[in-house]
Amino acid sequence: MPTVVLEQVSRHYCMGSVPVPALQDVSLSIAANCFTVLCGPSGSGKTTLLNLIAALDRPDHGSVTIAGQPLAALSDDALSDFRARHIGFIFQNFNLLPVLSARENIEYPLLLAGVSAPARRARCRELLAAVGLADKGGHLPGQLSGGQRQRVAIARALALRPPLVLADEPTANLDSQTGAAIIALMRQMQQEHAVSFVFSSHDAQLLAAADESVLICDGRIQGTQRACDGEAA
Numbered sequence: 724m725p726t727v728v729l730e731q732v733s734r735h736y737c738m739g740s741v742p743v744p745a746l747q748d749v750s751l752s753i754a755a756n757c758f759t760v761l762c763g764p765s766g767s768g769k770t771t772l773l774n775l776i777a778a779l780d781r782p783d784h785g786s787v788t789i790a791g792q793p794l795a796a797l798s799d800d801a802l803s804d805f806r807a808r809h810i811g812f813i814f815q816n817f818n819l820l821p822v823l824s825a826r827e828n829i830e831y832p833l834l835l836a837g838v839s840a841p842a843r844r845a846r847c848r849e850l851l852a853a854v855g856l857a858d859k860g861g862h863l864p865g866q867l868s869g870g871q872r873q874r875v876a877i878a879r880a881l882a883l884r885p886p887l888v889l890a891d892e893p894t895a896n897l898d899s900q901t902g903a904a905i906i907a908l909m910r911q912m913q914q915e916h917a918v919s920f921v922f923s924s925h926d927a928q929l930l931a932a933a934d935e936s937v938l939i940c941d942g943r944i945q946g947t948q949r950a951c952d953g954e955a956a
């Protein structure tokens with residue numbers, strides 16, 4: 724069963740009185756337990772699309788269904804609950820809390836979800852090791868490199884074991900070597916944790932790392948390519 728289904732989704736912004744179409748008539752189905760990249764140039768609508776999938780925004784027209792749940796059926800409060808339980812998010816600029824250590828940043832969503840202190844400690848230890856930062860838990864984000872910060876953000880996104888993890892240009896603020904290592908880590912986490920991973924990028928090289936690549940241009944889907952069959956649809 725696909726984990727994400729969009730049907731004829733449109734979304735526009737207003738620049739004063741002028742409507743700016745950001746997504747037009749987007750229909751898309753993303754398979755579960757896959758590593759999927761949304762690829763397109765700057766301004767093509769990637770962030771708008773990810774925000775709709777993340778249940779951070781609602782479309783003007785069309786429907787978004789995540790893990791079988793049509794999002795339009797949920798009130799704003801129910802949507803927030805759904806997001807907390809189902810979706811992890813990784814940002815381009817890491818979005819770590821600067822006054823919390825790496826461990827505390829990872830622990831934060833566990834704390835909000837009411838996980839007990841011993842379970843939180845165990846989960847943080849496990850995640851820090853998984854992202855290669857077992858010895859950096861006490862460091863503040865300011866004491867970590869960009870790549871290390873993004874590793875913390877990946878661990879934080881996985882903390883509550885969401886079935887879907889989204890990342891908006893997670894390598895855009897990193898040099899290409901560090902970016903490649905982050906992509907490899909996300910891929911490894913996707914496989915080891917059996918989650919669906921959807922990330923956006925304007926870097927066409929990253930298409931090679933994905934099971935499925937969705938090309939987006941001027942707010943429209945140009946095509947989908949699956950690594951397994953190599954065919955453009």
Ligand code: ADP
Binds near residue numbers: 745769
């Ligand atoms: P991408 O993430 O691929 O760079 P976006 O989804 O951010 O693309 O933007 C798609 C289009 O919507 C662009 O034309 C952009 O200028 C416009 N846009 C995005 N956010 C806003 C906003 N808050 N107000 C007005 N226009 C916006």
Ligand code: MG
Binds near residue numbers: 769770771891
């Ligand atoms: Mg963007």
